[in-house]
Amino acid sequence: MFGRLILNALRHLALHPVRTLLVLQGVIWGTALGVFPAAVIHGSLKKAEEEAAVQGTDRILIALEQLEAEKAFEWKDVGWLRRRYAEDVRHVTGMGVYESEDRKTPPVMATDPEALASRALTLTAGRFLRDADIRDASRVCVLEHAAASELFPDRDPLGQSVEVAEVGTFEVVGVVAPQDVKSENMDEFGYESGHVMSRFIQDMKRNIGIVDDGQVKELRTGRNIMVPHAAVPTFKPYVIEMRADPKAILELRDRLRRDLIEAGFQPVIFTNAVLPFLYGRTLDTLVELNRVVFVLAVMVGASIVCALMVLSVVERQREIAIRRVEGARRWHIGTQFIVETGTICAVGGVLGVPLGLGLAAIRVWFEPLGTVDWTFPPMESAVIVAVVAVIGLIGGLLPAWRAVRVDPVEILRYE
Amino acid sequence: MNALKNMLIFAGRGLTRRPLQTGLLLGAMAVALAGVMTIMAVLAGVNAQVYRDLQRVGLDVVNVQMVPNLQNLILEPLAMEDVEWIAETSGASELAPFRAELAVGVDLESQRSEEFLMLATTDKWGDIAPLELVEGRFFDEREPGVCVLDEWVARRFFGGASALGRMLFVEVGGETWVFEVVGVLKDPFEIRKKFDEMDFAGAARSTLNRALEFKSMYVAGDFYDERDAIHGVALKVPSDRDAKQVAANLRQESKRRGLSVIAWARSQWVDNVIHGADFTTQIASILWIIILLVTGVMILTISLVAIRERYRELAIRRTEGARRLQVVGQLLLENLLLSVVSGGIAILLARFAGRLLEERYLSWPPTFLPGEMALALGLGVGIGALATVVPAYRAASLDPVQTLRVA
Numbered sequence: 001m002f003g004r005l006i007l008n009a010l011r012h013l014a015l016h017p018v019r020t021l022l023v024l025q026g027v028i029w030g031t032a033l034g035v036f037p038a039a040v041i042h043g044s045l046k047k048a049e050e051e052a053a054v055q056g057t058d059r060i061l062i063a064l065e066q067l068e069a070e071k072a073f074e075w076k077d078v079g080w081l082r083r084r085y086a087e088d089v090r091h092v093t094g095m096g097v098y099e100s101e102d103r104k105t106p107p108v109m110a111t112d113p114e115a116l117a118s119r120a121l122t123l124t125a126g127r128f129l130r131d132a133d134i135r136d137a138s139r140v141c142v143l144e145h146a147a148a149s150e151l152f153p154d155r156d157p158l159g160q161s162v163e164v165a166e167v168g169t170f171e172v173v174g175v176v177a178p179q180d181v182k183s184e185n186m187d188e189f190g191y192e193s194g195h196v197m198s199r200f201i202q203d204m205k206r207n208i209g210i211v212d213d214g215q216v217k218e219l220r221t222g223r224n225i226m227v228p229h230a231a232v233p234t235f236k237p238y239v240i241e242m243r244a245d246p247k248a249i250l251e252l253r254d255r256l257r258r259d260l261i262e263a264g265f266q267p268v269i270f271t272n273a274v275l276p277f278l279y280g281r282t283l284d285t286l287v288e289l290n291r292v293v294f295v296l297a298v299m300v301g302a303s304i305v306c307a308l309m310v311l312s313v314v315e316r317q318r319e320i321a322i323r324r325v326e327g328a329r330r331w332h333i334g335t336q337f338i339v340e341t342g343t344i345c346a347v348g349g350v351l352g353v354p355l356g357l358g359l360a361a362i363r364v365w366f367e368p369l370g371t372v373d374w375t376f377p378p379m380e381s382a383v384i385v386a387v388v389a390v391i392g393l394i395g396g397l398l399p400a401w402r403a404v405r406v407d408p409v410e411i412l413r414y415e
Numbered sequence: 416m417n418a419l420k421n422m423l424i425f426a427g428r429g430l431t432r433r434p435l436q437t438g439l440l441l442g443a444m445a446v447a448l449a450g451v452m453t454i455m456a457v458l459a460g461v462n463a464q465v466y467r468d469l470q471r472v473g474l475d476v477v478n479v480q481m482v483p484n485l486q487n488l489i490l491e492p493l494a495m496e497d498v499e500w501i502a503e504t505s506g507a508s509e510l511a512p513f514r515a516e517l518a519v520g521v522d523l524e525s526q527r528s529e530e531f532l533m534l535a536t537t538d539k540w541g542d543i544a545p546l547e548l549v550e551g552r553f554f555d556e557r558e559p560g561v562c563v564l565d566e567w568v569a570r571r572f573f574g575g576a577s578a579l580g581r582m583l584f585v586e587v588g589g590e591t592w593v594f595e596v597v598g599v600l601k602d603p604f605e606i607r608k609k610f611d612e613m614d615f616a617g618a619a620r621s622t623l624n625r626a627l628e629f630k631s632m633y634v635a636g637d638f639y640d641e642r643d644a645i646h647g648v649a650l651k652v653p654s655d656r657d658a659k660q661v662a663a664n665l666r667q668e669s670k671r672r673g674l675s676v677i678a679w680a681r682s683q684w685v686d687n688v689i690h691g692a693d694f695t696t697q698i699a700s701i702l703w704i705i706i707l708l709v710t711g712v713m714i715l716t717i718s719l720v721a722i723r724e725r726y727r728e729l730a731i732r733r734t735e736g737a738r739r740l741q742v743v744g745q746l747l748l749e750n751l752l753l754s755v756v757s758g759g760i761a762i763l764l765a766r767f768a769g770r771l772l773e774e775r776y777l778s779w780p781p782t783f784l785p786g787e788m789a790l791a792l793g794l795g796v797g798i799g800a801l802a803t804v805v806p807a808y809r810a811a812s813l814d815p816v817q818t819l820r821v822a
Contacts, residue, residue, distance in 0.1 A: 022716035029709045065622050207687045208616055209624030253618055258530055261517045264589030269618040276615050289776050
């Protein structure tokens, strides 16, 4: 019985292909606008957490603005931060990069054993710096990949010694792998350098007063010679790098700032630019705003579907009358209209999801922040399709009611 | 004239005879147009607000400051004689040296602590940027132990309550000071009321550039004391000179003197920011172009279907002796009436939606630019008309006898 009703309704939709298609696209757009923000938010959250090390969403970089002499970091400050934030921060390391004046050798980076984890590096050969190296001020070094190929293009660097003017000789004990290409091309805020928008981003950074991050940039060259800081006691840690849970980074950043300022420093702290959007209050506002837009779009869609169905009831009065005379009950005809609108809305809803994903993909393509991504949001999509279908059903009630009130005898006699 | 009046009456009757359909069409078109208008107005509103806010930072002010660069490890601070030299070279009418440091303040009463920029400067600071006080006064010359707060800072500490007479304990450079609040400066940036958090780079901004955040505490500095090193100078350019010119000149002259400072006009900075904001809005405009297109297609849909349903009626009109052009004209007029009325409703709806959005989500008033509203309306009416003429002509060209017989 029901099956026949539904078949009948579908046949009517197929009989008026132009109308059906036009209405359908309206519903599709409405759904797409609902799916689009959810796809971007979920995609970005996923990327921020799963690729945290590559994207730098788990990273805090601290540099100091030194307008006066006495306010530089010391190695004991790195230890102080490590103890103070032991519960919330996974790794803390200090780094100071120095280039010799003759520039013949790659720059020397004074650091500590935690650099491996804090900078998200991996070893390709040998070992990393150890606590014992710091204790004994051993003259050993670990080469970054570009430094290794620059110094020893055709030899195994392990066991070789590197001589740096003004600093001395170090024995190579390890080599680290090149960083992920993506993270090498990303600045400290997570903006991609080769992106179509990157020039605009550069301008924006300057305009909002971001300092020239010379020391921070040195970290990404891949050509540093990492040595235990105790072996070069005059080198100070100019940049401190930390890793923590992406969700906790914003709050940590604020605490760190306050602590450092109270301790008399003038910190400049870099974190991934996507974090305030993903984990801040802003997201809630945006999501709520999007929901309003979605409801509005669906309402427009529903009122149009409703208007069209009502119009078609008028056109189809004769047809309805004949069906009534043939013995169709009122509720048969009413159901038919509800099924018609319901079907359009359900199909439109389902087709709207891929369109929404397409819009999200375009949006991501325009985005210079590497962490912004899109994904298929199953829950939201299901909810949106369901909401659209329900609204479609409700929107079908009005035309159904009109259709039911048709008096067959009156209509047919009038003809 | 009379003919037009008759046609109008006829079209009106055509609409009122089918109240349900007309109402639904009217509603759908009005809501769709209102949506487009609201989005346009919200986007235009951001730009207008950014523009208004930025005008308040002082367009005739030039900043001269040490170079904020992490690699310039230690700079030589400016001395009072450099300040005097800057005053002379620039011909400034007002000038204030400043020293900027990040500080953490604690209000003992509420136990609240906040970080802000502490700007040690002179009483002249209040004369340089357009000074608007929420309450109290600016400090006097070398008045110790008192401070003036930016509204943003005052609100963080004291909420809506008056800040006057409150004591703040301030940690700065590893020392603790106590200041009494004597004044609160009005926040020039309305736009950040609800979107402050989106300043993702706040923690990474150079200390010296943070003065333009207007999240500062101002205290009187004694710049003849060596401990209060000078980080920069803000100066007001006399009205007959161009601030950008003065800044360029200062850059050149200070290089000759061997001072490592940069000089920039705030108006130049404002231009850059507005330029950036314009660009961002242009990208955002893609959004309303899409929505406009979707709306257009929806209006097209309604008009098309509305005519398809009326073939019979039109055939009868033709057999009654109406010309083709008359039939098309009638439909066009009906549609025009419909679009104009729904456009009017849309404007009201959009204004209402704009106010609602402003109250709940935005920190700027949506701006309804007449040009943009006309564009949206014109597009609605235009698409409606277009969507009427073609099918109406087709309907009118059908053989009425045929149409009636089939039906």
